[in-house]
Amino acid sequence: MEKESFKKFGYQFIDWVADYLSELEKYPVCSQVKPGQIKNQLPKNPPKEGESMEEIFMDFQRIIIPGITHWQHPSWFAYFPANNSPASILAELLTAGMGSQCMIWKTSPAATELEEVVCEWLRQMIGLPEGMAGVIQDTASTATLVALLTAREKSTNFEANQKGLRMPLVVYASEEAHSSVEKGAKIAGFGKEFIHYIPTDENFALIPEKLKEAINEDKAKGLLPSCVVATVGTTSSTACDPLDPIGKICRRYGLWFHVDAAYAGTAAILPEKRWILKGVEHVDSFVFNPHKWMLTNFDCSAYFVKDPGVLTRTFEIHPEYLKTGVDAQVNNYRDWGIQLGRRFRALKLWFVIRSYGIEGLQAIIREHIRLAQMFKDWVKSHEYFELMAPVPLSVVCFRLNDGRGEEELNEINKEFHERINQTGKIFLTHTALKGKYVLRMVIGTRTTEERNVREAWGLILEKAKELIPSLKKRGEPK
C-alpha cells in the first residue's frame, strides 16, 4: 500500500472510530448473531491475489460489525468493563505504527524505561508501598500465574525450576477467588487438589481465622503451605478480602502473599476508597488491570512485586543470542514474566494518565460508584427485589424475590435475566452466590451516564413485571 493510500484509509478509519464511539447506542449491546453466522459469510480459502482496502473495509462493516458485542457501549453492564478511551486508542495507533518489540531494554530502551516510569506512577496513584517495582503483564490470569510460580520457587528454594515440583505445596484462596487461581495452580504444577479454598463471611470476604486453621491443618498433614491469593474486588460481588489480618498470617507462617485486585485496584486512586488496600504493606505481589477501569486498552495488567530479584530469578534465561552489553544496568522485562516477546504497552498508559490526570480519572471512577449506589438504593427500596451483596464499589448484585422457594427463585431469575438481555438494549451477566442465581449490574464503562442507568432500571422493572404480574401495580422508574 502506498503512503497516500495508507493516509486516505487512515483518515477514513479514524472517522469510523470517532463515529463508532459517538454512535454506540444505535447498536444492540450484545451481538444478536447465531453460532456460525459470521463464519458462513467468509470464504473457506484465502485469496490468491491481494484485494483492495475498500473491499476489506466494506466486509468489515458488513460482516464483522454485526458479530461484535460492544464493550464500549454505555449500556454495557456485564462482566467487568474493558474500557478504551480516545487517548489510549491514539497511543495504540502509534504503537502499531512503530511495530516495536520490547522483549529487552536493548530492543526498545524507551519502552522499557517508560514502563518503569508509568508503573511507578501507578504505584503512587493507588498507594502501594514505596519500593515495589512494576511490570506490565497481558492479563491478571498471567500475573497470578507468575505470582504462583514465584511462590513455588521461593518455597522450594528454586529447586522446582531445576528438578520439577515434587513437594505438596498448598495455595490458599477464598471460595470466591477468580478461576485464574485454579488455572494458574494447575499450570504451575501445584495441582487442583492442593488449592485450599477458604470459606467467606456473609459479605463474601475470606475469613482470616479460617485461613489460619487451614494452614495449621495442612501442616499437620505434612503438606507445605506456600502461597495465599487474596482478592480485592471478587468477580462475583467485588467483595474485598481483609489484607491486614491475612498479611499478618502470611508473615507469621512465611507464605507468599499475592493480591488480585484486577477490577477494584483502580478504585484505590480515590482517597475515600483507599481502605480496600488496608494492609497492603504485607503483600509480596499485587496485580490490577488498568485495562478494566482505567481507560487503557486491553491488554494492560499492572503487576507489582516487593522483591524483583525473586521474580527474575524465577524466570530468567540467558541464551547467547539475547545477551547484550548493558544487561547488568537495565531491566530486561523478558525475565519478569512468561513471554519473551512483549508489546509496547506502556505508551497507552502514559497517554491515558497524562491526558486525564489523576483528578480526571478520579472523577470518572467516583461517578461510576455514585451511579452504582443509586442503583443499589433502587433495588433495596423495591419490595420484589433483593440486594444480594454489599456494594463497596460499582457492582450491584441483585435478584427478583417475591418470596417463593429458592429453587423456583433460581429458575425465575434465570428467565428474568434472559429476557433482559434479549432486548439487546442492555447487557448484564450473572453469577452464583452461595448457590443463588444472581444478576450483576456492573457500572464502569467510560461512556455510561446517569440516563443509561435510569433506562436500564426502567427496562429491568418492565421485564420483572412480565414475570411477576403483581408487580404491574407497583412503581415506575424512580
Added chain:
Amino acid sequence: MEKESFKKFGYQFIDWVADYLSELEKYPVCSQVKPGQIKNQLPKNPPKEGESMEEIFMDFQRIIIPGITHWQHPSWFAYFPANNSPASILAELLTAGMGSQCMIWKTSPAATELEEVVCEWLRQMIGLPEGMAGVIQDTASTATLVALLTAREKSTNFEANQKGLRMPLVVYASEEAHSSVEKGAKIAGFGKEFIHYIPTDENFALIPEKLKEAINEDKAKGLLPSCVVATVGTTSSTACDPLDPIGKICRRYGLWFHVDAAYAGTAAILPEKRWILKGVEHVDSFVFNPHKWMLTNFDCSAYFVKDPGVLTRTFEIHPEYLKTGVDAQVNNYRDWGIQLGRRFRALKLWFVIRSYGIEGLQAIIREHIRLAQMFKDWVKSHEYFELMAPVPLSVVCFRLNDGRGEEELNEINKEFHERINQTGKIFLTHTALKGKYVLRMVIGTRTTEERNVREAWGLILEKAKELIPSLKKRGEPK
C-alpha cells in the same frame, strides 16, 4: 477528548505513522541512548490535572522516539524481524477503537469465528494437515508452554492438573532449541533437569538416532518420556530438524510431538520451501508467528493442534460467571490457552492476508530469501569471511576468519560486531554455534530492498578492513 479533537489528532498521528514508515532511514536503526537517559527526562510523579494531547504528542516525539530501536527499519538485520504493514496497522486501529474483549464466543462472536477462519486459511497456506485446528496465541513462548502442558496432561492422563506433577516426565529438544523450551519446561513443572537436549549434526539439526537413544536411555532409568519439541528454523541459524524421522519416533514411543516454526513457518507458503515441513503429518501441535515474517503486527502467534479436545481439557475452567447458553456449540478460546482475556487479533491477520493475497506474501518472502542467498554468496566468495551454517531461508551466519586461533577469532568477531552496530546504520545480532561467536545477517523486514543489503555488505567490509589491515587490498562491495 471531544470527537473533533480525536479526529484532529487521529489524522495527525496517521500522518506521523505514514511519514515514519517512509522516512525510517533517517533514524539510526538501534537507539543510541544510554541506560537511564529516557527515564531521567520523565517526571517522577503522575500529573494531577489532565494535559493537552499537543504536549503529550510533542513529548512522544522529543523524548520517546530517540529511545526507540526501529524494528521496521530497512536495515534491520537483527534477531528475527517483527514486521508490521500498512494493512495490519489499519486493522489494529479498528481493533483499538472497538475495544473488544474476546475471551469467549459470546463476548465477541465475530472475533471468535474470524479467528477460526483465518487460522484455517493459514493452515492451508503453509500446508498443515487437514483437520488441524488453530488458535492465535500471543507468542511462540506461550504456545510452546501450552504444548508442554498439554503433553504433561496427556502423559499423566490429566492427573497432573489434579494432583500436581509428581512423575519424572522428560522433554526432548535439540541443543539448538529456543530458550522458551527451557522456560516452558520450568513453568510447567517438568524441571530443567528433565529436559534432554539432543545433539545436532553439522547443519545444527537434531539427529533422530540420538533422540531414539536418549528415549531408550531415559526409559531404562525409569524416567517417562513425554514430549519432543522439534524446531523448524532455529533461532541461531534457522536449522530445520527433520520432522519425518522425529515424528515416527514420537509415534512409536507415544510421545507428544510439538513443532516450533516461529520464524520459518511463513516460508512454507512457498512451494519450493514446503520441504521444511516434510513429516508434519506426525505432529500433535505446531506454532509459527505471523508477527515475524508475515507482516502482521506483534502479537500474533498461530498455534495448531491435531486434537483440540486434549487442549481444552487441559485448560478448561467453568466458573458460573463465564457460562453462556451456547457453550456447547462454539469455540470458547479462553479454554485454548493460558489467559482468560484475549485481544481481537484475527482482524489484523485477515486484513493482511486479504490485502496482500497469497501471491503478494510469497513475492515478499521469496525476495528476502533471494537477498539472503546473494549475501551468502558474497560471504562464501570472500577469503576472510567464513559461512558458519547452511542458509536454507533468509538468515546468514558468518564471521571474520583470517586463520588465527579460535579464541582470538571469538574476540575479534565480538569487536567486529560491536563496530558494525556502533555505526547505527545497520543492526545485526550474534549467536554462538558450537562455541563460536557468530554474526547473524537476518533479511526479513518488509521494507528491506537489495540496495540496503548491498550497503550493509559495504559497511561490513569497511569494518572488517579496520580490523584486518590486509583486507584493505581486497575487493569492494559487489
